[in-house]
Amino acid sequence: MAVTANLGYPRLGAKRELKWALEGYWSGKLGAVDLLKTGKELRLAHWRVQQEAGIDIIPSNDFSFYDQVLDTTCMVGAIPQRYSCLENPADLDLYFAMARGTQQGSLNLPAMEMTKWFDTNYHYLVPEIEKDQVFRFASAKVIDEFVEAKGLGIHTRPILLGPVSYLLLSKSSSPEGVPLDTLPSLISVYTEILQRLSAAGADWVQMDEPCLVLDPDENTRAAYSYAYSQLSQVTDVRLMVATYFGGLGENLSLAVHLPVAGLHIDLVRAPQQLENILTVLPAEKILSLGVVDGRNVWRNDLDATLAQIQQTVSALGMDRIQLAPSCSLMFSPHDLDLETELDAELHSWLAFARQKLDELAALKQAVDDGIEIVAEAFSASREAAKSRRESPRTHNLQVRKQLDAVDQSMLRRENEYKVRKSAQAEKLSLPLLPTTTIGSFPQTPEIRAHRSAKNKGSLPQDEYDVLMKMEIARTIRLQEDMGLDVLVHGEFERTDMVEYFGERLTGIAFTQHGWVQSYGSRGVRPPIIFGDVARPVPMTVEWSAYAQSLTSKPIKGMLTGPVTILEWSFVRDDQPRALTCRQIALAIREETLDLERAGIHIIQIDEPAFREGLPLRRTEQEAYLQWAIECFRLASSGVRDETQIHTHMCYAEFNDIIKAIGQMDADVISVEASRSKMELLDTFEQYKYPGDIGPGIYDIHSPNIPSQAEMEILIAKAAQVVPIERLWINPDCGLKTRQWDEVIPALKNMVNAAQTFRQQQDV
Ligand code: GLN
Ligand code: ZN
Numbered sequence: 001m002a003v004t005a006n007l008g009y010p011r012l013g014a015k016r017e018l019k020w021a022l023e024g025y026w027s028g029k030l031g032a033v034d035l036l037k038t039g040k041e042l043r044l045a046h047w048r049v050q051q052e053a054g055i056d057i058i059p060s061n062d063f064s065f066y067d068q069v070l071d072t073t074c075m076v077g078a079i080p081q082r083y084s085c086l087e088n089p090a091d092l093d094l095y096f097a098m099a100r101g102t103q104q105g106s107l108n109l110p111a112m113e114m115t116k117w118f119d120t121n122y123h124y125l126v127p128e129i130e131k132d133q134v135f136r137f138a139s140a141k142v143i144d145e146f147v148e149a150k151g152l153g154i155h156t157r158p159i160l161l162g163p164v165s166y167l168l169l170s171k172s173s174s175p176e177g178v179p180l181d182t183l184p185s186l187i188s189v190y191t192e193i194l195q196r197l198s199a200a201g202a203d204w205v206q207m208d209e210p211c212l213v214l215d216p217d218e219n220t221r222a223a224y225s226y227a228y229s230q231l232s233q234v235t236d237v238r239l240m241v242a243t244y245f246g247g248l249g250e251n252l253s254l255a256v257h258l259p260v261a262g263l264h265i266d267l268v269r270a271p272q273q274l275e276n277i278l279t280v281l282p283a284e285k286i287l288s289l290g291v292v293d294g295r296n297v298w299r300n301d302l303d304a305t306l307a308q309i310q311q312t313v314s315a316l317g318m319d320r321i322q323l324a325p326s327c328s329l330m331f332s333p334h335d336l337d338l339e340t341e342l343d344a345e346l347h348s349w350l351a352f353a354r355q356k357l358d359e360l361a362a363l364k365q366a367v368d369d370g371i372e373i374v375a376e377a378f379s380a381s382r383e384a385a386k387s388r389r390e391s392p393r394t395h396n397l398q399v400r401k402q403l404d405a406v407d408q409s410m411l412r413r414e415n416e417y418k419v420r421k422s423a424q425a426e427k428l429s430l431p432l433l434p435t436t437t438i439g440s441f442p443q444t445p446e447i448r449a450h451r452s453a454k455n456k457g458s459l460p461q462d463e464y465d466v467l468m469k470m471e472i473a474r475t476i477r478l479q480e481d482m483g484l485d486v487l488v489h490g491e492f493e494r495t496d497m498v499e500y501f502g503e504r505l506t507g508i509a510f511t512q513h514g515w516v517q518s519y520g521s522r523g524v525r526p527p528i529i530f531g532d533v534a535r536p537v538p539m540t541v542e543w544s545a546y547a548q549s550l551t552s553k554p555i556k557g558m559l560t561g562p563v564t565i566l567e568w569s570f571v572r573d574d575q576p577r578a579l580t581c582r583q584i585a586l587a588i589r590e591e592t593l594d595l596e597r598a599g600i601h602i603i604q605i606d607e608p609a610f611r612e613g614l615p616l617r618r619t620e621q622e623a624y625l626q627w628a629i630e631c632f633r634l635a636s637s638g639v640r641d642e643t644q645i646h647t648h649m650c651y652a653e654f655n656d657i658i659k660a661i662g663q664m665d666a667d668v669i670s671v672e673a674s675r676s677k678m679e680l681l682d683t684f685e686q687y688k689y690p691g692d693i694g695p696g697i698y699d700i701h702s703p704n705i706p707s708q709a710e711m712e713i714l715i716a717k718a719a720q721v722v723p724i725e726r727l728w729i730n731p732d733c734g735l736k737t738r739q740w741d742e743v744i745p746a747l748k749n750m751v752n753a754a755q756t757f758r759q760q761q762d763v
Pocket of ligand 2: 438608649650732734
């Protein structure tokens, strides 16, 4: 009999129950008991769903109140020193202080740094490892959840983030430390945990080692061998080392020979690795086949997958394989059945997490008893493939023609940055250290209520527009009062920076409930790019032009860039991503030109996802960067010299892509910098980044309000690296997730800090 295994299930809940409970708890409206209860109910519900779908191996410890990496940090007692006043690592408030920072009276603890999980839009909290860190077993979450499931009659396979990947994803808290050097101590804690899991009745543990799909150095390779030879000696628990988000490449031999019982491989991202693996896999080892795409929403081509499985069965025999999603299903939305508004054709092309479980079950049955047993599933899959191939909705000739007509001249500005800089200075007459924000202002419950009333039809569109305009007008006045130099309209009309554009472009569909976790309680609802993309009418011009009509200060038009729209969407898998991205770029280009025509002289094209699109493997990076830069330039370079193009990226790792960022040729870039205390600017300096830079000095991911003095220090730091005439003052990112009473004092402090600094320059 074939065996199905799942690698993780979405944790927010089909109705985002976890989000509401977390936010209730943080705001003080919900007690800890209720929060814990919601967590328990969700775990239970998700285990049941998997059980009912017929999944043989169901995971536990995939649940988290914030992030599985933070959970691991708590498990191994790697609590950074600054939280020691909060002590008890099992304590929720310590946990959330690490995730979000905390301010209590005179106590002001910043959060841990957050960064993107591989090439996904999920964010994890970066562990901070001391030079001689001694780990200790400090949180029994993984054991508790195993026991909890067992109590319900569900025997789970607990998931641990593998020790090597954990350290590779960490940073050292001191310059001379190397996290990987602390592996022996970490292994002793993992040993203890495995022993405890074994004592609790676990027979298998899934060890996630996604870093096995990266390019390792010698040390790293040795670390994997060392870690698993140690762990294999200590317990009878069998380990399934899970790799995903790519192929094993040169790690193949290393991975197959780790002394563990099983290996999981991603056959969606890297189907070609199967053949090699089959020839070298040691005789007794179990191979888990990641055949159902955990990262995308398309219905599986069951015939093709079955062929792949049968190839493996004939090489290894049925007993040595497991059928699994390519990676955890936490990157898929919960349940397609909730989508009542998608048209039938599109609906038939899709599968969300719950449906992916059914696909696994159907594959298992087909392997065990033949296709006839699950004829319906297979014919639905076949029909979906056929209709996607043939539907006129996937091919728009007009767009294809326009794209063919794109030439080199459309990929460059008229003149280089220096020439543009003076044209813009004349046009905009901004002060030294211009202050601005990244675009969005708080999305209050009222705004969300207006939008949902409009969507339900109880608020007419024109009344909704009036309410949005009132909000814009209020925000313009507020920004003027605070003394900001470049204003924004506030993005009140957008739930989400990609969804908003997705709804206005053709070839893109959106869901009602297709939420995927981004970080903590935050979800995004990625659009689904199913066909050729076009822009029938302007998308943002009305709002920006209205805002500009209210003020003599420049308004910054606000667009989401093509790479980010691509990265944060579920993308069609029937043509190269680069081609889909070019179509989007063309649509954004039309929008920038319309904004310019409407009198908007500054246009920001956000590319916060530019970095996460970077392939994990070095050999594939150059090609990506080339088309991604080209798409940004196609979107941005149609405007005149005096129109200032901004871009924004919200992460702090620029080392490996700084050259590419320069080649995007934006006039101004704003970046996240405050959590890492401006460290990233060294990279900009070393590369001699040519344009203006706004390193964020206000960490908007934390509810903490930065003081003027704190921000002055950051400005001073920035000014040591960036020539002052090229320095902008802004927060790290948009303010939509914050409250007005946090934003107003913080921005006042920010403007004051800039003004103080300007005055110092005068004397
Ligand atoms: N303009 C967007 C905003 O302010 C940028 C968001 C982002 O970078 N993630 O919300
Ligand atoms: Zn941002």
